[in-house]
Amino acid sequence: MKLLIPLFCALGLIFQTSAQEQKAPSPILFIYDASGSMWGQLDGKTKKEIASEVLATAVNNLPDNQNIGLMAYGHNKKGDCSDIEFLVDLQNASKSQITNAVSGMNALGKTPLARSAALAINSLKNSNTKATIILITDGIESCDGDICDVVSTAKTEGIDFKLHIVGFGLKESETEQLKCATDAGGGTYYDASNASGLSEGLTEATSQTIDDPKGNFSIFAAKNGKPVDAWVKIVKADTNKEVDGTRTYRDTGWVYLPPGKYKMIVNPLENTKIKGTTINIESIKDKIGHKTVSFDGGKINLLTLNNNEGWDATSKVKTQDGEVVGGSRTYGRTQTIEVNPGTYDIEVMGLRMKGLETKYTIEDVIVEPGKTIEVSHNFKTGIAMIGVKSGETLVDAVVSIKEKISGKNVAGSRTYTSNSSNPREFILNPGIYEVKVSAVKKEYAGKKETFTIEVKQGETATKIIHF
The missing domain is CATH 2.60.40.10 (Immunoglobulins)
Known part of the structure; x- marks a missing residue:
């Protein structure tokens, strides 16, 4: 019996380790915009239809052990800033429960962003749960709240969450408060102007969760002082192995980099006249790094x-x-x-x-x-002047020059029989050269000579061969 006790302990340790490895990720809470403006159309479809379809795809792509909650606002009453409701609890593991709730939802009311965020964050505080919150909205605050203040205050209270916001069909002038909220909430604001953009934003948001290591290196891309949406890939400097990546969405992107040296490859996703660039960066332990990548020339x-x-x-x-x-x-x-x-x-x-x-x-x-x-x-160079004569007659000859130590052929030419080319000028790096001279014409057939010549920087060395 005593022999079995260590065995059971060992098995218990194995099961415990296995359970820890399979620990479910922290939950994701979607806050869904069901305000009246979602009946507006893009590309022949209502924003409500597009959002429902894209959210269903994003949810179905989540891991099977991912718990998913759902909150909505504006789905019951017109003009009611309190029309906010938890539709699916955070302990939910059913994807269909989320997609069915969204597809059957009406779109009627206002856009109480601050109140919705406060309700979501307080629920995490009360249940002592950390989570990723993803807010999908096609409009700005319409109930006199400030979502940035709500998120900032919650963070100072130590509530553990990450907030992403996907702005669907918003104008750039309408995004300041939303970007402020995501900056305070440790997340990213994703700008989506169509179904494709919404899909990309949700895919990115669901992959950047509260469980990920906190970003320690930020990147901002710009041209002529204006933000540029860009894709950033980080690879190890010595192996080119990809380490992390992010998209800036005309804002600040974050990556997590262990201490070391990296190459940052930045490619703009707009303005095709801008070429990508590669920049060397270094991540230093216990320090937050930053790089502003300007595409100004x-x-x-x-x-x-x-x-x-x-x-x-x-x-x-x-x-x-x-x-x-x-x-x-x-x-x-x-x-x-x-x-x-x-x-x-x-x-x-x-x-x-x-x-x-x-x-x-x-x-x-x-x-x-x-x-x-x-x-x-x-x-650095010097000059070698190589000439060939027979008496006072200029002789046409082939000149071949090798660098003596390496034996490498470095130059060659003919002297001909003109004063402009005989002696022939060779501009050479300083060094010692082996020169071979061979006569060309029949009357000097077989005449050749090999010699060495030293070329010094800024000086001229002259050698005239007589056949």
């Missing part, structure tokens, strides 16, 4: 030099992922390149010069919105 003033003097070169401006987003030929003068804000590598290649250092990458150039950054690179 920033400028790079690029200057390429050779031996401290202006020099012609080509350039490519690349994102951290290697995408070329800009470039220019410098012609030895400062060239201005405009790109989205972000961190870039600039690859420059000096023209007319030869050697192992004719290309250079200027790394991690940070471009900020509305600002200009000065960037330059100074190449």
Whole structure:
């Protein structure tokens, strides 16, 4: 019998661990707008029909162990600011009970947003329950309340909830109080102008629950001082593994990032002329991070030099992922390149010069919105003059030049028999080179010579071969 006791204890521990792993998520409470304005039409359907269908889809996509409650306002009486009712208790696990209640609901009354939020939050306080509240409304407060004040006060009292609001067909000028409420309630305001937008908003809202880790890094996207709706994806800097993501909805989006370095990929969901951008960010332990992503252009003033003097070169401006987003030929003068804000590598290649250092990458150039950054690179070269003669006669010959240590071919040409090309000028990076000269014409057939020559920065080394 004594042997069985440890076995039962072990089994009990296993069952307890299993039960903890299968613990149901905190409940979601929908507050549904059944005010008279829901009879208004969008795309040939009433907002009431659209909301009912979209909410049914969102509810049916929830996990089977998700408890779901429902509150509605305006569904019984016209002009009554107290027409607010709990229709389905938070302990409910039946999806059909929610969808049936919504589909059979009338739309009659006013829009008591503050009173509805207060009733919902007080129910959580009285039952000592934490929950995600999702308010769907097509109108603004019509009963002299302030939902932002209600939510802010509740948070100071320590009531544990997250509030999302999906604004259905609202004007931008009508959303200030709603955004204030979601900011205070640790959630997001989602703007929906049609069925698709409502679906996206509810999908996002039901996935960002009170059980998620609290966001510790915020993102705001803008262009010309105005908010931009954008999708944000966060990946680990070293592995590119996706960690988190959010949508800004022309507001502030939040993600949770453990301490470390990340790439933030931001793609606008409006104004197709705006290109996405990738920005390096870092999350620091016990600190709230923030990044404002401005799609206002920033400028790079690029200057390429050779031996401290202006020099012609080509350039490519690349994102951290290697995408070329800009470039220019410098012609030895400062060239201005405009790109989205972000961190870039600039690859420059000096023209007319030869050697192992004719290309250079200027790394991690940070471009900020509305600002200009000065960037330059100074190449180093010297000159080798290679000529071929027979007596006083110029000899046409092929010249091949290798960098001596690496053995890499870096330059080649012909001298011909003109004073303008014989001796032939080679602009080379400083170093020691192996030069092979081979005569071209029959009267000098078989004539060749190999030698080394040292090229120093800013100096000219001349070598004349005599056949």
